[in-house]
Amino acid sequence: MSDAILTRPACSKVDDVVARIERLPISLWHVKARVVVGVATFFDAFDGLAIAFVLPVLAPLWKLTAPQIGLMISVGYVGQLVGALFFGWVAQRYGRVKAMVWSVLVLSIMSLACAFAWNYESLLVFRAIQGIGLGGEVPIAAVYISEIAKAKGRGRFVLLYELIFPIGLVSAGFLGSWIVPTFGWQYMFVIGALPAILAVFMQRLLPESPRWLAARGRDQEAEAALALIERETARATGAALPPVQPVVVTHEKPASWADLFGPHYLRRTLVVWTIWFSAFIVTFGLVVWVPTMYRTVFHLPLAQSLQYGLITQIVGLFGTLTCALTIDHVGRRPWFAVAFAGVALALGSLWLFGAGSPERVLVLVSTAFFCSSVLSIGIYLYTPELYPTRARAIGVGAGGAWRNLASMIGPTMVGMMIAGGLENVFLAFGAVAAVACVVVALFAVETKGRVLEDISP
Numbered sequence: 001m002s003d004a005i006l007t008r009p010a011c012s013k014v015d016d017v018v019a020r021i022e023r024l025p026i027s028l029w030h031v032k033a034r035v036v037v038g039v040a041t042f043f044d045a046f047d048g049l050a051i052a053f054v055l056p057v058l059a060p061l062w063k064l065t066a067p068q069i070g071l072m073i074s075v076g077y078v079g080q081l082v083g084a085l086f087f088g089w090v091a092q093r094y095g096r097v098k099a100m101v102w103s104v105l106v107l108s109i110m111s112l113a114c115a116f117a118w119n120y121e122s123l124l125v126f127r128a129i130q131g132i133g134l135g136g137e138v139p140i141a142a143v144y145i146s147e148i149a150k151a152k153g154r155g156r157f158v159l160l161y162e163l164i165f166p167i168g169l170v171s172a173g174f175l176g177s178w179i180v181p182t183f184g185w186q187y188m189f190v191i192g193a194l195p196a197i198l199a200v201f202m203q204r205l206l207p208e209s210p211r212w213l214a215a216r217g218r219d220q221e222a223e224a225a226l227a228l229i230e231r232e233t234a235r236a237t238g239a240a241l242p243p244v245q246p247v248v249v250t251h252e253k254p255a256s257w258a259d260l261f262g263p264h265y266l267r268r269t270l271v272v273w274t275i276w277f278s279a280f281i282v283t284f285g286l287v288v289w290v291p292t293m294y295r296t297v298f299h300l301p302l303a304q305s306l307q308y309g310l311i312t313q314i315v316g317l318f319g320t321l322t323c324a325l326t327i328d329h330v331g332r333r334p335w336f337a338v339a340f341a342g343v344a345l346a347l348g349s350l351w352l353f354g355a356g357s358p359e360r361v362l363v364l365v366s367t368a369f370f371c372s373s374v375l376s377i378g379i380y381l382y383t384p385e386l387y388p389t390r391a392r393a394i395g396v397g398a399g400g401a402w403r404n405l406a407s408m409i410g411p412t413m414v415g416m417m418i419a420g421g422l423e424n425v426f427l428a429f430g431a432v433a434a435v436a437c438v439v440v441a442l443f444a445v446e447t448k449g450r451v452l453e454d455i456s457p
Contacts, residue, residue, distance in 0.1 A: 012214070013214040013219045013222055013223075014211070014214045014215055014389075014453070015246070015247070016214075016244075017210045017211055017214045017222055017226055018211070018247050018451065018452075018453055019244045019245060019246055019247045020226055020230065020244055021148065021149075021150055021210070021211070021226070022150045022151060022245075022247045022451065023150075023241060023242045023243070023244055023245065024150060024229070024230070024233050024241065025233065025237055025241075025242075026153075026157065027232070027233040027236035027237050028232075028236035029229060029232035029233050029236055030148070030157070030233075032205075033145070033148060033206060034145065034160070034161040034164075036198070036202060036205050036206055037100065037141045037144060037145060037161070037202075037206070038161055038164035039164075039195065039198050040100065040104045040137055040141065040195050040198055040199070040202065041137065041138055041141050041161075041162075041164045041165050041168065042164045042165070042167060042168040042171070043104075043107070043108075043168065043192060043194060043195040044104075044107065044134055044137045044138050044165070044168065044195075045138075045164070045165040045166070045167075045168025045172065046168045046171060046172045046175075046191070046192055047107055047111050047130065047134060047189075047192040048076070048134055048168075049168075049172040049173070049176075049313075050111075050172055050176065050188040050189060050192055051072065051073060051076065051127065052073075052172075052176070052287070052289075052290070052291055052292070052309065053172065053173070053176025053177065053180050053185075053188060053291060053306060053309070054176075054180065054185040054188055054189075055069055055072065055073070055291075055292050056180075056291050056292050056295045056302055056305055056306065057180055057185045057302070058120075058123075058185060059292065059295075059296070062119065062120050064120065066296075066415045066416075067412075067415050067416065068120065069292060069415055070412040070413075070414060070415025070416065071124070071412065071415070072120070072123070072124060072127065073284075073289070073412075073415075074407070074408040074409070074410075074412045075124050075127050075128045075131070075408075076127045076128065076130065076131040076134065077131060077135075077284070077404040077405070077407040077408035078128055078131060078404070078408055079127070079128045079129060079130060079131020079132045079134070079135060080131040080132070080134050080135025080400075080403075080404035080407065081131075081135060081401045081404035081405055081408065082131070082132050082135065083103065083106075083131060083132035083133060083134060083135025083136040083404075084135040084136060084139055084397045084398075084399075084400030084401045084403070084404055085397050085398065085400075085401050086132065086136065086397075087099045087102070087103050087135070087136025087137070087139070087140055087397065088136075088139065088140070088393045088394050088395075088396060088397015088398065088400070089393075089394065089397070090102065090136070091140045091143065091393035091397070092255070092390075092391070092392075092393040092394050095208050095209070095212060095213075096140055096143055096144040096147070096208065096209045096212055096393065097144070097202065097203055097206050097207075097208050097209075098203070099136060099140045099393070100136075100137055100140050100141055100144065100202060101199050101202050101203050102136075103132075103133045103134075103135075103136030103137040103140065104133065104137055104195045104196070104198065104199040104202070105133070105196060105199045106129070106130070106132055106133030106136070107130055107132075107133030107134050107137065107192075107195065108133070108192070108193045108194070108195045108196035108199065109193070109196065110126055110127075110129045110130030110133065111130055111189050111190075111192035111193040112189065112190065112192075112193035113126045113129075113130075114126045114127060114130060114189040114192075115186040115187070115189035115190045115193070116186075131404075135400060135401075135404050136397075138165065138380070138400070139380070139383075139393075139396040139397055139399070139400040140393060140396070140397075142158070142162070142380040142381070142383070142384055142396060143209075143384050143392050143393050143396050144206075144209055145157075145158050145161050145162075146158055146381070146384035146385065146392075146452070147209040147210075147211040147212065147384070147389070147392070147452070148209065148210075148229070150451075151449055151450055151451040151452070151454075152449060153328055154328070154381070154385075154449075155324075155327040155328040155332075155381055155448065156324060156325065156327070156328050158380070158381045159320070159323060159324035159327060159377055159378070159381055160324050162320070162324070162377045162380050162381065163317075163320055163321060163324055163377070165320075165377065165380075166313070166316055166317045166319075166320045166373060166377065167317065170310070170313045170314055170316075170317050172188075172313075173306070173309060173310035173313040173314075174310060175188070175191065176188060176306060176310075177303065177306035177307055177309075177310055179191075180306070181302060181303060181306075207224075207225035207228050207229065208221065208225050209225070210222045210225045210226040210229070211389045211452075212389060213225060214389075215388075215389040215390050247451055247453075253390070254390075255390040255391050255394075259387060259388060259390065259391035259394075259395070260387070260391065260394070260395055260398065264457075265386070265387065265456075267443060267445075268386045268387075268445055269386075269395070269398075270443075271439060271440065271443050271444050271445070272379070272382065272383050272386055272399055273398075273399060273402045274436055274439045274440070275336060275375060275379050275382070275436060275440060275444075276379055276383075276399045276400070276402040276403045276406065277402045277403070277405065277406040278340065278375075278406070278432050278433060278435070278436035279340075279372055279375035279376050279379060279403075279406075279436070280376060280402075280403045280404075280406040280407050280410070281406035281407070281409060281410040281413075281429065281432055282343055282347075282368065282372050282410070282429045282432065282433055283369070283372045283373070283375075283376050283407075283410075284406070284407035284410050285406075285407075285409075285410020285413055285414055285425075285429055286365055286368070286369070286410070286414070286425075286429060287309075287312060287313070287316075287365075287369055289414045289415075290308065290309045290312055290365060291305045291306050291308070291309035292305075293361075293414075293422075294308050294309070294358055294361075297422065298357075298358040298361075300358060308358065308362050311362060311366060312362070312365060312366045312369050313369075315366040315367075315369055315370050316366075316369040316370060316372070316373035317373070318370065319369070319370035319371065319372075319373035319374050320373045320374065320376075320377040322374070323335060323339075323373070323374040323377055323378055324377070327378060327381070327448075328448060328449070331446050331448045332378065332381070332382050332385075332444065332446060332447055332448060333440060333441070333444040333445075333446050335374060335378060336374070336375060336378060336382075336440045336444065337437055337440045337441040337444075338371075339371040339372070339374040339375050339378075340371070340375065340433045340434070340436045340437035340440060341371075341433075341434075341437045342367070342368070342370070342371030343368045343371045343372050343375075343429075343430065343433035344430045344431075344433040344434040344437060345430075346364045346365070346367040346368035346371070346430075347364070347365075347368050347426040347427070347429050347430030347433065348426070348427070348430040348434075349364055350364045350365070350422070350423065350426040350430075351423045351424075351426045351427035351430060354423060355421075355422040355423055355426065361422070368429075372433075379399070379403075380396075382447065383395060383396045383399045384396055384452075385447040385450075385452060385455055385456070386445065386447070386455065386456060387456050388452075388453070388456040388457065389452070389453075392456075410429075413425070413428065
């Protein structure tokens with residue numbers, strides 16, 4: 001945040017970039033950009049959940065206790081917390097594409113290292129370092145996709161890309177339920193190393209964000225990047241681009257901590273941090289534990305435990321798809337408030353009526369995951385909308401840090417509380433969701449259909 005940029009005149013390159021992005025129709029180039037970034041995001045999700053399908057094998061093999069399992073799940077999120085903050089700074093200083101490339105290389109190399117772990121301690125260390133890459137890629141990818149999108153339909157545009165993440169989770173479920181029993185747990189991590197190949201080509205395939213370049217005063221590079229996008233769009237559509245119309249008049253300021261905590265942004269920051277923390281303490285606190293829970297609490301066979309975990313992931317995928325297709329119509333605040341209420345009701349029911357059977361847990365946890373998936377995908381759209389370009393990567397990185405803190409605390413909470421009964425776990429997470437529902441309903445800012453520079457001056 002200390003890297004100040006020069007104050008720019010009212011009619012700046014930033015205004016020109018925004019106006020030209022706003023007139024672009026969605027084209028094959030936009031699809032290509034989402035696919036390239038999405039492949040990396042897919043494997044980020046895959047690597048993040050791989051541990052859930054490895055632990056049911058490692059727990060009896062290495063004779064792990066419940067606290068050790070919780071720590072193994074949580075340690076990756078310690079690394080992700082560091083990665084979200086570090087790569088947020090890298091993206092703000094050196095560019096969105098560079099940050100994505102470096103983070104993908106870290107997660108890929110360390111995924112391969114995990115495949116060669118020889119005991120609990122070595123896997124713990126490798127997962128922690130891998131988490132640095134995992135924590136950096138997804139938030140910065142969300143920033144990049146948001147910055148190349150126009151205001152109209154931005155929710156659908158960004159979230160259809162973000163669907164790659166839950167697809168990665170479901171794929172981890174499919175592959176995990178087959179690969180782990182058939183070939184061994186190490187192969188989950190070998191597959192997770194594949195994005196290293198993509199990282200070699202990503203920087204050549206994607207131009208840097210024109211918004212970021214213009215905000216940094218790198219006008220010639222911004223012009224070159226935007227001209228490339230315009231050429232590719234015109235070629236893909238086979239028609240001349242619409243004329244440029246003025247959209248906003250910006251007055252660029254030096255980046256400062258006021259962009260997160262000043263009078264205009266403090267309320268936004270507190271609300272969005274609440275969403276990040278509450279959504280992911282539920283999502284990762286429960287779902288990462290689910291296959292192991294079925295195995296250790298209900299004593300289901302390994303294959304059935306993994307299949308039940310997969311069913312929950314599939315239900316979550318439908319939640320994210322529903323959100324992506326409706327959020328531009330419903331709006332951010334109503335969707336988030338309803339989703340938190342759904343989580344609270346589903347988990348509250350498990351506390352009230354008891355977790356007497358694995359089938360009841362499956363139905364109600366899957367219902368909660370449907371709702372939490374709306375939040376865990378929607379927050380990647382919402383957070384970049386709340387901050388100006390000069391602070392967007394830092395703002396999303398800070399939000400991602402809360403995600404990772406919650407993701408670290410959640411599994412540890414389950415590991416500590418599970419001996420006292422599943423109902424206590426569900427009550428705790430349901431209460432968190434209920435509080436977040438109230439905060440969002442009362443204080444969240446609606447951003448639907450507004451230009452980024454208009455939302456965040």
